[in-house]
Amino acid sequence: MQRQKLLVNGERLKQELERFADFGRTDNNGVTRLALSHEDRLARDHFRACCEELGLSVKIDDMGCMYATLEGTENVPPIVIGSHIDSVKKGGRFDGILGVVAGLEIVRTLIENNVKPRIPITIVNITNEEGARFEPSMMASGVLSGKFAKEVMIKKTDTEGITFEEALKNIGYDGDSDNRLTDATAFLELHIEQGPVLEQEKLSVGVVECVLGMVCYDIEVNGLSNHAGTTPMPMRKDALFVATDLLAEAREKLSVLDDKLVYTMGRMNVSPNIHTVIPNKVVFSLEARHQDEKVIEEVEDIIQSLTRSEAITEGCSVKATKLWGRDTVWFDQSVVEQVEEATKSLGYSYKRMVSGAGHDAQFLQSYIPSAMVFVPSQNGQSHCEEEYTTWEECERGVNVLLETVMGMLAKV
Amino acid sequence: MQRQKLLVNGERLKQELERFADFGRTDNNGVTRLALSHEDRLARDHFRACCEELGLSVKIDDMGCMYATLEGTENVPPIVIGSHIDSVKKGGRFDGILGVVAGLEIVRTLIENNVKPRIPITIVNITNEEGARFEPSMMASGVLSGKFAKEVMIKKTDTEGITFEEALKNIGYDGDSDNRLTDATAFLELHIEQGPVLEQEKLSVGVVECVLGMVCYDIEVNGLSNHAGTTPMPMRKDALFVATDLLAEAREKLSVLDDKLVYTMGRMNVSPNIHTVIPNKVVFSLEARHQDEKVIEEVEDIIQSLTRSEAITEGCSVKATKLWGRDTVWFDQSVVEQVEEATKSLGYSYKRMVSGAGHDAQFLQSYIPSAMVFVPSQNGQSHCEEEYTTWEECERGVNVLLETVMGMLAKV
Numbered sequence: 001m002q003r004q005k006l007l008v009n010g011e012r013l014k015q016e017l018e019r020f021a022d023f024g025r026t027d028n029n030g031v032t033r034l035a036l037s038h039e040d041r042l043a044r045d046h047f048r049a050c051c052e053e054l055g056l057s058v059k060i061d062d063m064g065c066m067y068a069t070l071e072g073t074e075n076v077p078p079i080v081i082g083s084h085i086d087s088v089k090k091g092g093r094f095d096g097i098l099g100v101v102a103g104l105e106i107v108r109t110l111i112e113n114n115v116k117p118r119i120p121i122t123i124v125n126i127t128n129e130e131g132a133r134f135e136p137s138m139m140a141s142g143v144l145s146g147k148f149a150k151e152v153m154i155k156k157t158d159t160e161g162i163t164f165e166e167a168l169k170n171i172g173y174d175g176d177s178d179n180r181l182t183d184a185t186a187f188l189e190l191h192i193e194q195g196p197v198l199e200q201e202k203l204s205v206g207v208v209e210c211v212l213g214m215v216c217y218d219i220e221v222n223g224l225s226n227h228a229g230t231t232p233m234p235m236r237k238d239a240l241f242v243a244t245d246l247l248a249e250a251r252e253k254l255s256v257l258d259d260k261l262v263y264t265m266g267r268m269n270v271s272p273n274i275h276t277v278i279p280n281k282v283v284f285s286l287e288a289r290h291q292d293e294k295v296i297e298e299v300e301d302i303i304q305s306l307t308r309s310e311a312i313t314e315g316c317s318v319k320a321t322k323l324w325g326r327d328t329v330w331f332d333q334s335v336v337e338q339v340e341e342a343t344k345s346l347g348y349s350y351k352r353m354v355s356g357a358g359h360d361a362q363f364l365q366s367y368i369p370s371a372m373v374f375v376p377s378q379n380g381q382s383h384c385e386e387e388y389t390t391w392e393e394c395e396r397g398v399n400v401l402l403e404t405v406m407g408m409l410a411k412v
Numbered sequence: 413m414q415r416q417k418l419l420v421n422g423e424r425l426k427q428e429l430e431r432f433a434d435f436g437r438t439d440n441n442g443v444t445r446l447a448l449s450h451e452d453r454l455a456r457d458h459f460r461a462c463c464e465e466l467g468l469s470v471k472i473d474d475m476g477c478m479y480a481t482l483e484g485t486e487n488v489p490p491i492v493i494g495s496h497i498d499s500v501k502k503g504g505r506f507d508g509i510l511g512v513v514a515g516l517e518i519v520r521t522l523i524e525n526n527v528k529p530r531i532p533i534t535i536v537n538i539t540n541e542e543g544a545r546f547e548p549s550m551m552a553s554g555v556l557s558g559k560f561a562k563e564v565m566i567k568k569t570d571t572e573g574i575t576f577e578e579a580l581k582n583i584g585y586d587g588d589s590d591n592r593l594t595d596a597t598a599f600l601e602l603h604i605e606q607g608p609v610l611e612q613e614k615l616s617v618g619v620v621e622c623v624l625g626m627v628c629y630d631i632e633v634n635g636l637s638n639h640a641g642t643t644p645m646p647m648r649k650d651a652l653f654v655a656t657d658l659l660a661e662a663r664e665k666l667s668v669l670d671d672k673l674v675y676t677m678g679r680m681n682v683s684p685n686i687h688t689v690i691p692n693k694v695v696f697s698l699e700a701r702h703q704d705e706k707v708i709e710e711v712e713d714i715i716q717s718l719t720r721s722e723a724i725t726e727g728c729s730v731k732a733t734k735l736w737g738r739d740t741v742w743f744d745q746s747v748v749e750q751v752e753e754a755t756k757s758l759g760y761s762y763k764r765m766v767s768g769a770g771h772d773a774q775f776l777q778s779y780i781p782s783a784m785v786f787v788p789s790q791n792g793q794s795h796c797e798e799e800y801t802t803w804e805e806c807e808r809g810v811n812v813l814l815e816t817v818m819g820m821l822a823k824v
Contacts, residue, residue, distance in 0.1 A: 195639060229701050275679045355641075
């Protein structure tokens with residue numbers, strides 16, 4: 001027998017997203033809501049008020065994560081739905097908050113349809129996903145999953161020297177470690193894609209299979225500074241000439257490695273960076289992401305080969321330093337399948353895809369069966385005021401989550 | 413009949429150079445003596461005391477330039493010898509000051525040899541050649557020669573908001589515009605080469621024929637920022653990829669233009685310069701110097717061609733903005749010949765050469781017959797604490813100036 005499908009209220013979803021955007025809305029209709037800031041506090045207060053109005057119990061853990069639970073009829077670990085309330089500076093109205101508001105909208109829909117869930121439903125706001133004020137990103141999920149040491153994290157400071165610990169106390173969200181998320185039936189995170197793939201392929205939903213593994217290196221070239229006007233070309237040891245040759249060589253080698261590989265030289269610093277002085281030092285970052293460990297290994301071989309390149313002219317030297325790397329995180333196959341089934345049953349266009357960006361779900365997956373759902377980002381843009389996902393696509397994404405939850409509730 | 417040659421006192425010259433290096437000497441035996449700083453004032457006071465001890469009259473003009481004159485037996489415009497006392501931050505012990513101390517040593521030698529010159533000899537310290545504290549460089553010589561407006565220059569501020577005018581008053585060197593250098597028989601500036609040519613060719617002296625003409629452009633590439641992890645390679649509008657392609661294209665075209673051309677991309681700024689974000693904007697400087705106007709024109713054609721390059725991928729745009737340019741300044745042929753004759757007669761190895769760097773002499777040449785003498789820079793380095801010229805080479809350079817002066821005095 002087929003269940004009757006519940007659908008969320010798209011208008012209410014939109015209004016709630018816009019309500020949250022008021023906490024830190026910028027002149028250009030973006031959002032600045034740094035972790036543990038005044039704006040974050042106001043948004044948290046609003047989230048708590050919404051949950052309490054729905055009769056949920058709200059708990060706070062020692063990293064400031066918020067858990068609002070709709071009780072279930074059975075004493076089993078909850079289905080957890082959520083994401084993060086914090087944003088980057090001049091970010092958008094969707095990144096993170098969409099996943100939290102999705103949880104609210106799902107619980108609202110369940111309650112108004114008088115569904116008494118078998119499994120408890122917990123909406124979660126995970127503190128400081130962005131790492132924009134306190135590095136690193138995914139801080140609280142890192143602590144919850146044991147990847148980061150709490151004692152180290154709470155001492156992290158913002159640019160004004162305020163520690164995470166102080167800021168958490170200042171906004172009144174320093175809770176109890178007993179409240180931490182320790183067990184769950186599943187974790188579901190709805191998020192904007194932050195890339196152009198769904199839009200380009202005219203698809204509504206991305207069923208995310210994994211978060212890509214990556215490596216990030218600094219390539220440092222050292223040469224010798226001299227006067228730009230007085231040093232004949234053959235006598236130069238120009239670090240920028242070597243660096244740009246190496247960058248081109250890396251691009252050439254990486255471009256033929258694998259179609260799905262992405263690689264970026266996002267940062268380049270030239271010293272002394274004066275138009276009349278030959279550069280003596282250039283450092284540029286090279287990061288690459290791919291789901292297959294072997295491809296990442298080949299990338300690292302290419303990076304090492306740069307240090308022996310023929311482009312390194314006499315008097316210049318090159319070193320490559322690995323800043324970090326992470327393995328691909330595969331989401332729980334069963335949960336991913338349930339998400340895919342829900343998407344299909346709703347008749348939405350979709351594809352299985354990878355996440356190039358990092359998300360809290362990748363840490364939580366280490367101890368909770370997790371999956372993610374993506375909705376399209378206009379022009380692939382995020383972390384900027386222009387960030388936009390149509391209200392219809394937001395609504396479809398939340399419906400996928402609701403339908404996934406309904407499927408889980410229906411199982412015995 | 414051949415004149416008997418006078419030679420300067422090398423030991424005294426060395427001691428005086430080291431004495432001046434005490435005013436702002438750094439831990440690594442360099443010098444920080446920014447224009448109109450406390451260190452500059454102390455060095456000026458010492459210079460004045462030295463001159464007064466020799467019986468010279470010292471005058472100060474309204475830009476703070478100092479003129480110390482040994483009277484001549486005839487009422488004719490003086491032979492002016494000098495350079496600048498100011499240095500860059502963490503500069504060397506030779507740049508500028510060598511040309512001023514040369515003047516002192518020449519007058520000392522004349523006096524101790526009882527030479528009463530026919531033509532007055534004026535030692536000059538020209539204010540703020542470096543432009544390290546108050547931009548632009550060659551400020552005072554620019555005002556003296558009418559290239560720069562005094563009213564604009566004296567309002568220039570340092571990083572602390574102090575104006576040139578205030579700083580000049582603060583050190584007590586605000587003199588009278590009546591004292592400006594308005595006429596001279598010749599201006600002779602001894603300077604370190606600031607390049608590697610003399611050292612590489614094992615020559616003692618450079619007889620400088622001209623200061624190279626140059627152009628400086630900013631090349632700006634605009635693309636689109638997006639997330640480094642989520643944007644497939646074919647969908648990117650990476651400003652850094654285009655910028656480095658254009659830089660390579662410029663290098664290739666410029667490298668075959670002319671052997672004597674020098675070109676430098678000394679400054680490159682990447683935005684937003686974050687390793688996880690595809691760059692949306694890159695600006696780099698491209699400056700080139702050559703004595704021949706036609707070659708500089710070809711350089712400008714190449715720079716313009718970059719804005720139409722095939723390397724500009726879809727969604728990226730490029731513009732080239734000329735920041736400034738200057739024509740080659742040829743020194744006075746007769747004075748250059750007299751310097752060459754003096755060098756030959758002393759038996760020093762030398763070559764005629766160009767100056768890639770700018771110097772006060774290039775402005776003064778517009779109304780005073782001028783020439784410059786270079787001495788070798790170890791490893792071509794300058795504007796750094798390692799800057800070094802052997803004492804012997806310094807001595808030879810001053811001897812060339814003295815012999816040039818003696819030749820001028822001998823003429824009728």
